[in-house]
Amino acid sequence: MKVLVIGAGNMGLTYAEGMSKSKRLNNENIMVLDKSDEKLKELNEISYFDAYKELGDCVPKADIIFIAVKPYHSESLFEEIKPLLNSNQMAVSVMAGVTIETIKAGTGLSKVVRAMPNLPAQIGQGLTSFIATSDVSKEEVATVEDLLNTTGKSIQVESERFIDASTGISGSGPAYVFYFMQSMMEAAEKMGFSKNDATLLVSQTFKGAVELFNQSDLTPQSWMERVASKGGTTQAALDSMDNNKVNALIQEAAYAAFNRAVELGKQ
Ligand SMILES: NC(=O)C1=CN([C@@H]2O[C@H](COP(=O)(O)OP(=O)(O)OC[C@H]3O[C@@H](n4cnc5c(N)ncnc54)[C@H](OP(=O)(O)O)[C@@H]3O)[C@@H](O)[C@H]2O)C=CC1
Numbered sequence: 512m513k514v515l516v517i518g519a520g521n522m523g524l525t526y527a528e529g530m531s532k533s534k535r536l537n538n539e540n541i542m543v544l545d546k547s548d549e550k551l552k553e554l555n556e557i558s559y560f561d562a563y564k565e566l567g568d569c570v571p572k573a574d575i576i577f578i579a580v581k582p583y584h585s586e587s588l589f590e591e592i593k594p595l596l597n598s599n600q601m602a603v604s605v606m607a608g609v610t611i612e613t614i615k616a617g618t619g620l621s622k623v624v625r626a627m628p629n630l631p632a633q634i635g636q637g638l639t640s641f642i643a644t645s646d647v648s649k650e651e652v653a654t655v656e657d658l659l660n661t662t663g664k665s666i667q668v669e670s671e672r673f674i675d676a677s678t679g680i681s682g683s684g685p686a687y688v689f690y691f692m693q694s695m696m697e698a699a700e701k702m703g704f705s706k707n708d709a710t711l712l713v714s715q716t717f718k719g720a721v722e723l724f725n726q727s728d729l730t731p732q733s734w735m736e737r738v739a740s741k742g743g744t745t746q747a748a749l750d751s752m753d754n755n756k757v758n759a760l761i762q763e764a765a766y767a768a769f770n771r772a773v774e775l776g777k778q
């Protein structure tokens with residue numbers, strides 16, 4: 512099976528790296544296409560990639576075409592790629608907000624998978640939600656699932672609404688975690704810690720808390736109760752967050768991303 516990745520940026524390269532380890536490829540090289548000469552030079556140095564600059568040289572050879580360009584580049588890409596495609600090929604898109612209908616119309620393909628990954632895929636800890644059109648067979652879905660899982664875990668969702676919703680939770684979510692980390696690092700530095708110590712205090716706290724959560728069946732609420740002593744320091748912080756409606760604000764932020772994904776789909 513031949514896989515082509517279009518767009519060798521953060522996501523495209525991450526998936527190309529991950530998928531190159533998949534047994535499904537039977538040791539076939541992944542084809543990777545990018546427009547930039549600088550990127551092509553880097554790609555050419557990787558033995559398990561075949562680098563391309565021209566769509567005509569690689570698209571006809573591909574069974575699965577993985578599209579990882581920015582959403583605003585999709586229209587021009589579709590125009591160029593459509594005449595090169597045949598109905599047996601499958602498109603897998605990770606572009607935020609680009610709907611299945613748009614991908615089908617833009618490529619002329621009926622086998623389409625729309626996926627929403629996240630950045631921890633770079634270290635094999637990603638979460639990808641995906642949905643496939645009815646023309647994608649069960650066997651093909653299993654193949655795509657295997658390929659996506661080379662970068663972490665995946666969930667198949669029942670409607671496209673959940674792709675946009677997961678964009679607001681897992682797709683954009685790593686940035687919310689970094690936002691929280693940055694705020695805590697700034698607080699630590701204000702308290703007098705050096706930048707290095709502030710970074711360690713915060714990063715190890717996040718790592719430890721997430722690991723505790725993952726190794727248990729407890730809810731975040733139960734864990735908060737285990738940290739907080741009655742009338743103690745944690746309760747003071749949690750009360751401050753509640754009084755400032757931080758919970759509602761975080762939910763509002765997640766909805767802002769969800770709504771933006773829907774909005775991008777209408778453009
Ligand atoms: N980053 C993230 O955390 C996530 C990103 N996504 C989605 O993944 C997609 C890619 O994002 P990301 O990897 O961050 O973006 P990048 O800008 O890092 O990568 C996109 C790459 O595609 C190249 N490119 C643009 N047009 C073409 C074309 N016509 N043919 C070939 N290559 C082209 C770009 O080149 P150049 O730079 O020269 O334009 C760039 O190298 C987006 O659609 C985004 O919505 C989804 C979930 C998470």
Ligand SMILES: O=C(O)[C@@H]1CCC=N1
Pocket residue numbers: 607678682683
């Ligand atoms: O910010 C974005 O639009 C993309 C989609 C999810 C993460 N990054």
